Amino acid sequence: xxxxxxxxxxxxxxxxxxxxxxxxxxxxxxxxxxxxxxxxxxxxxxxxxxxxxxxxxxxxxxxxxxxxxxxxxxxxxxxxxxxxxxxxxxxxxxxxxxxxxxxxxxxxxxxxxxxxxxxxxxxx
Amino acid sequence: xxxxxxxxxxxxxxxxxxxxxxxxxxxxxxxxxxxxxxxxxxxxxxxxxxxxxxxxxxxxxxxxxxxxxxxxxxxxxxxxxxxxxxxxxxxxxxxxxxxxxxxxxxxxxxxxxxxxxxxxxxxxxxxxxxxxxxxxxxxxxxxxxxxxxxxxxxxxxxxxxxxxxxxxxxxxxxxxxxxxxxxxxxxxxxxxxxxxxxxxxxxxxxxxxxxxxxxxxxxxxxxxxxxxxxxxxxxxxxxxxxxxxxxxxxxxxxxxxxxxxxxxxxxxxxxxxxxxxxxxxxxxxxxxxxxxxxxxxxxxxxxxxxxxxxxxxxxxxxxxxxxxxxxxxxxxxxxxxxxxxxxxxxxxxxxxxxxxxxxxxxxxxxxxxxxxxxxxxxxxxxxxxxxxxxxxxxxxxxxxxxxxxxxxxxxxxxxxxxxxxxxxxxxxxxxxxxxxxxxxxxxxxxxxxxxxxxxxxxxxxxxxxxxxxxxxxxxxxxxxxxxxxxxxxxxxxxxxxxxxxxxxxxxxxxxxxxxxxxxxxxxxxxxxxxxxxxxxxxxxxxxxxxxxxxxxxxxxxxxxxxxxxxxxxxxxxxxxxxxxxxxxxxxxxxxxxxxxxxxxxxxxxxxxxxxxxxxxxxxxxxxxxxxx
Amino acid sequence: xxxxxxxxxxxxxxxxxxxxxxxxxxxxxxxxxxxxxxxxxxxxxxxxxxxxxxxxxxxxxxxxxxxxxxxxxxxxxxxxxxxxxxxxxxxxxxxxxxxxxxxxxxxxxxxxxxxxxxxxxxxxxxxxxxxxxxxxxxxxxxxxxxxxxxxxxxxxxxxxxxxxxxxxxxxxx
Numbered sequence: 001x002x003x004x005x006x007x008x009x010x011x012x013x014x015x016x017x018x019x020x021x022x023x024x025x026x027x028x029x030x031x032x033x034x035x036x037x038x039x040x041x042x043x044x045x046x047x048x049x050x051x052x053x054x055x056x057x058x059x060x061x062x063x064x065x066x067x068x069x070x071x072x073x074x075x076x077x078x079x080x081x082x083x084x085x086x087x088x089x090x091x092x093x094x095x096x097x098x099x100x101x102x103x104x105x106x107x108x109x110x111x112x113x114x115x116x117x118x119x120x121x122x123x124x
Numbered sequence: 125x126x127x128x129x130x131x132x133x134x135x136x137x138x139x140x141x142x143x144x145x146x147x148x149x150x151x152x153x154x155x156x157x158x159x160x161x162x163x164x165x166x167x168x169x170x171x172x173x174x175x176x177x178x179x180x181x182x183x184x185x186x187x188x189x190x191x192x193x194x195x196x197x198x199x200x201x202x203x204x205x206x207x208x209x210x211x212x213x214x215x216x217x218x219x220x221x222x223x224x225x226x227x228x229x230x231x232x233x234x235x236x237x238x239x240x241x242x243x244x245x246x247x248x249x250x251x252x253x254x255x256x257x258x259x260x261x262x263x264x265x266x267x268x269x270x271x272x273x274x275x276x277x278x279x280x281x282x283x284x285x286x287x288x289x290x291x292x293x294x295x296x297x298x299x300x301x302x303x304x305x306x307x308x309x310x311x312x313x314x315x316x317x318x319x320x321x322x323x324x325x326x327x328x329x330x331x332x333x334x335x336x337x338x339x340x341x342x343x344x345x346x347x348x349x350x351x352x353x354x355x356x357x358x359x360x361x362x363x364x365x366x367x368x369x370x371x372x373x374x375x376x377x378x379x380x381x382x383x384x385x386x387x388x389x390x391x392x393x394x395x396x397x398x399x400x401x402x403x404x405x406x407x408x409x410x411x412x413x414x415x416x417x418x419x420x421x422x423x424x425x426x427x428x429x430x431x432x433x434x435x436x437x438x439x440x441x442x443x444x445x446x447x448x449x450x451x452x453x454x455x456x457x458x459x460x461x462x463x464x465x466x467x468x469x470x471x472x473x474x475x476x477x478x479x480x481x482x483x484x485x486x487x488x489x490x491x492x493x494x495x496x497x498x499x500x501x502x503x504x505x506x507x508x509x510x511x512x513x514x515x516x517x518x519x520x521x522x523x524x525x526x527x528x529x530x531x532x533x534x535x536x537x538x539x540x541x542x543x544x545x546x547x548x549x550x551x552x553x554x555x556x557x558x559x560x561x562x563x564x565x566x567x568x569x570x571x572x573x574x575x576x577x578x579x580x581x582x583x584x585x586x587x588x589x590x591x592x593x594x595x596x597x598x599x600x601x602x603x604x605x606x607x608x609x610x611x612x613x614x615x616x617x618x619x620x621x622x623x624x625x626x627x628x629x630x631x632x633x634x635x636x637x638x639x640x641x642x643x644x645x646x647x648x649x650x651x652x653x654x655x656x657x658x659x660x661x662x663x664x665x666x667x668x669x670x671x672x673x674x675x676x677x678x679x680x681x682x683x684x685x686x687x688x689x690x691x692x693x694x695x696x697x698x699x700x701x702x703x704x705x706x707x708x709x710x711x712x713x714x715x716x717x718x719x720x721x722x723x724x725x726x727x728x729x730x731x732x733x734x735x736x737x738x739x740x741x742x743x744x745x746x747x748x749x750x751x752x
Numbered sequence: 753x754x755x756x757x758x759x760x761x762x763x764x765x766x767x768x769x770x771x772x773x774x775x776x777x778x779x780x781x782x783x784x785x786x787x788x789x790x791x792x793x794x795x796x797x798x799x800x801x802x803x804x805x806x807x808x809x810x811x812x813x814x815x816x817x818x819x820x821x822x823x824x825x826x827x828x829x830x831x832x833x834x835x836x837x838x839x840x841x842x843x844x845x846x847x848x849x850x851x852x853x854x855x856x857x858x859x860x861x862x863x864x865x866x867x868x869x870x871x872x873x874x875x876x877x878x879x880x881x882x883x884x885x886x887x888x889x890x891x892x893x894x895x896x897x898x899x900x901x902x903x904x905x906x907x908x909x910x911x912x913x914x915x916x917x918x919x920x921x922x923x924x925x
Binding site: 504 | 759762763766770772773774775776777779782783826841855
């Protein structure tokens with residue numbers, strides 16, 4: 001009897017924990033999707049009809065056990081890359097992801113050489 | 125009649141600008157150190173007429189003078205007076221007039237306040253600034269004249285977008301423009317410096333306060349804009365990495381880098397070429413931002429009504445600016461020798477510039493990439509918050525460390541730096557982070573590092589403050605205040621993001637929903653009629669089960685008639701520890717309402733931190749004023 | 753001013769940037785999925801609005817061309833495009849039209865068709881709108897023309913007008 005009680009308590013505890021996790025994941029997905037009929041709003045922020053429909057579809061797919069990537073890929077296949085806010089890691093977007101780090105490396109080199117030049121004259 | 129007055133005034137401004145350029149050019153040839161009196165007088169007339177022209181437009185809005193097409197398109201007799209006035213700069217043409225006002229104001233003030241500096245330099249600066257003014261005035265007259273007439277005179281205006289009827293939004297443009305447009309003066313000063321060969325420490329001293337002022341106002345402008353977005357736009361966020369937001373952030377990175385580099389130029393008389401580049405780059409970024417926002421090239425929730433002809437003109441102007449400054453730079457700036465020690469404050473300031481460049485390039489690439497890709501390959505992609513968060517946030521960690529450690533180093537060389545207290549504080553930060561982790565909920569490694577780095581900066585600033593106060597080193601207060609503000613900002617944003625609760629669900633009147641340890645009862649709705657809108661007000665009872673407290677929240681759906689718009693007003697209860705945020709929207713053809721409920725810890729503290737960052741800059745200005 | 757390689761590179765970059773801005777001005781930045789053709793539609797199973805039968809993609813494989821039209825009784829532009837659908841119906845024995853009633857009550861859709869005429873060979877319902885997402889729909893009215901391999905050959909976002917009507921006629925010959 002006691003064991004059953006404990007199991008039930010754990011179940012409630014964990015289900016609310018999972019419910020929260022699931023909720024966080026849903027919110028994250030909604031925020032990454034663009035509302036196609038709005039001017040610059042995500043599905044999370046939009047009150048449009050389209051947004052509410054997408055939310056239902058995403059909820060269904062989560063229940064089916066689909067991963068975030070599968071959901072994004074599905075929507076991209078239907079609506080194009082425009083619908084996701086995080087650019088995909090493809091050849092097209094290579095420069096986008098790489099350029100900032102190139103500048104970081106370049107800046108690092110510049111500072112390194114500026115400061116290094118002085119090392120030789122430090123004794124003076 | 126207002127139209128004639130306004131247009132004549134604008135023509136006068138144009139004429140005066142041309143006269144100033146001409147007279148300054150003549151005075152350049154006179155080899156003394158006194159700027160001719162008539163140049164001062166012309167400038168005085170110029171600023172007078174400019175302010176008068178702006179007042180003329182304001183009067184037009186206050187009187188609802190619909191003979192002016194600008195007033196007709198953007199105002200309405202039923203609008204409250206405060207928003208009629210704010211409507212003056214809440215549109216493209218009016219804000220352009222505000223740009224010109226600030227350009228002229230800074231031109232005049234720079235001339236007057238820099239009397240200690242070399243005449244040739246001041247005259248060249250004046251000439252370049254007035255060339256900018258001429259460019260903008262011609263743009264206004266040819267394309268965006270707020271004083272254009274409409275006939276027959278309409279009886280009623282088209283009204284102002286209701287989202288723009290908000291106090292924060294009323295002051296957001298003026299604040300931001302002092303930042304955005306204020307950097308024009310050191311663009312002109314950089315050109316002036318190159319042409320007159322007035323370099324080094326003197327040049328740094330002449331622009332230092334102006335960089336500071338534009339930095340302070342840019343920081344304030346961005347903060348107020350975010351506050352407006354949070355309270356008014358109804359999504360609970362305050363920064364969306366929207367192209368228009370990014371357009372205001374890009375100059376901020378450049379100005380911050382410049383502000384720090386000017387210190388190096390002043391103290392060590394080095395990095396002159398880099399300071400010139402930053403001065404030129406900042407205003408170029410401002411105008412680029414204006415181009416992106418007003419030309420319609422980007423898709424955004426913030427865009428002004430777009431018009432491609434504007435874009436063509438601004439692009440042309442921008443191109444002239446870039447080529448002129450680039451060619452001048454290549455011709456006039458000679459190679460410098462650098463004499464920097466690794467263990468010196470200058471090197472850490474270079475590091476600041478390094479990171480600012482990284483953040484700037486990230487935001488620039490993120491904003492422009494979709495345009496480039498679309499033009500070249502015809503593929504449309506979106507670059508939004510996930511991109512910026514992934515790229516920028518990890519680098520904030522080393523940046524915070526550098527901010528903490530850098531100021532510990534002295535100028536020129538620091539041989540013996542006291543590191544014991546610093547290490548002690550570092551461990552203090554680690555312990556506090558562990559405390560938060562265990563008592564409030566676990567989070568990722570990245571978040572751990574952010575909290576530690578932010579806490580490290582905050583604690584060290586307190587230590588620095590006690591040391592500065594005891595040694596009465598007033599000149600360190602601004603730096604400590606701003607760095608502290610920045611550390612707090614990162615910390616509170618991190619905590620807010622980590623511990624926010626956001627839920628989205630549908631509810632009918634009379635139903636309730638349990639979320640974590642809150643229960644939300646949708647009691648009823650009420651319909652109310654206001655001056656220029658009708659609203660459906662939701663009555664929600666929020667029960668905090670943990671603390672046994674009851675709160676009532678009243679979100680609204682507003683139906684405006686002129687123009688016909690629907691807005692959603694969030695119910696926001698801001699408290700010291702956190703905010704409650706509730707929005708309600710109706711689901712079409714259904715009795716259900718879509719409810720979004722959020723709890724946002726420390727939201728108010730995010731604003732406070734941002735204001736503290738700006739405060740440091742203002743303290744610096746006050747200190748400098750007292751010094752003179 | 754000495755001309756060296758770094759200066760040439762910088763000038764080239766600037767010219768490149770400004771040219772892209774110039775070209776970008778001419779581009780229409782309103783996004784639509786009109787050009788999303790060439791993919792197959794997903795499999796679906798929707799109930800008819802008239803009875804308890806199910807309509808799936810299988811019935812569409814039998815026709816050389818099918819026009820899938822999303823509509824609703826509460827949608828005003830759907831009324832204006834309706835006459836073109838009537839004209840298209842039965843134009844060609846191998847061309848059929850599938851109507852999908854979107855987020856509507858069966859009763860209202862049936863009344864709508866009784867009032868304006870029924871151009872559809874099949875009428876299914878998508879009561880919660882979820883199926884429309886599988887078709888890549890984001891607003892109504894919206895229509896998709898497919899062939900017997902279920903490949904999308906044309907997408908019309910918004911109501912069918914004279915121009916689209918003629919284009920469809922051309923394609924189904």
